Amino acid sequence: MTTRHEPSPPSRFSIAMAPQRTYESGLRVAPGLEHPLASCHCGAVCIALVSPPSEVTACNCSLCASYGALWAYYTADDIVVAAGARTDTYACNGQRVDFHRCSVCGCLTHWVPRDPRRGRRGINARLLPPHWLERARLRHRDGANGGEYLD
Template sequence: MRHRRAPILKKIASCHCGAVQIAVSDYPSEVTDCNCSLCHKSGVLWSYYSADAILSLPEPNLTDTYAWNGHHVDFHRCRTCGCVTHWIPRDLTRERRGINARLFPPSALAAARIRHRDGANTGKYLD
């Protein structure tokens, strides 16, 4: 008797217009509210994933990028509706990536713990 693997059920983060969609294996159980100027002004909540937990990213032509201070990570936003969608480190040996958790359905975040990060000063979590 052969056993079939259960299919991976994708969880989708989608921008407002739907042009940018990011698939992950699970919704986040924890999200980060960072108070740095970029995160504060864009209103994101970050969910962090390892590179292999992200099942698909949008085609590069669907997003514009911005590198804050020109270093470390590229922040992506949808070229059509402008939603900040994710960030990818410039050094691809870094494992962690960020996806804007506000792009998941609200019901997917209802039970998620919200952590508060002092990205404007110390870089430490406040809780």
């Protein structure tokens, strides 16, 4: 019998951060990620976050509605993608962000802005352990009509 243990969030990253590489996307990649906190269905893409999200966003733009994602926003410094994580990307009409999905199981994992000056990244919160979302505030963004928050 296999038992799945949900990781507990570190107060700061508890993984070895060196050596690391920074890719064009601005995400830091650390080899040997010890505590995956968000992962795709097959486990090939694991993302460590500095803390559970305090809020998550449901966007109703055509792409986010199709994906069915809830977004947790972090800065590039607060995200570490495990080494060896292979993703495919998609940019809706060549727009401002690249959406990453696992190249093995196809789960949408995160988005990264194309403009390196933008610091915010989105992590698909549906890949986080459920107990991490219990206290998160759910926000609704009207991405289909200008991008304002509805609450």
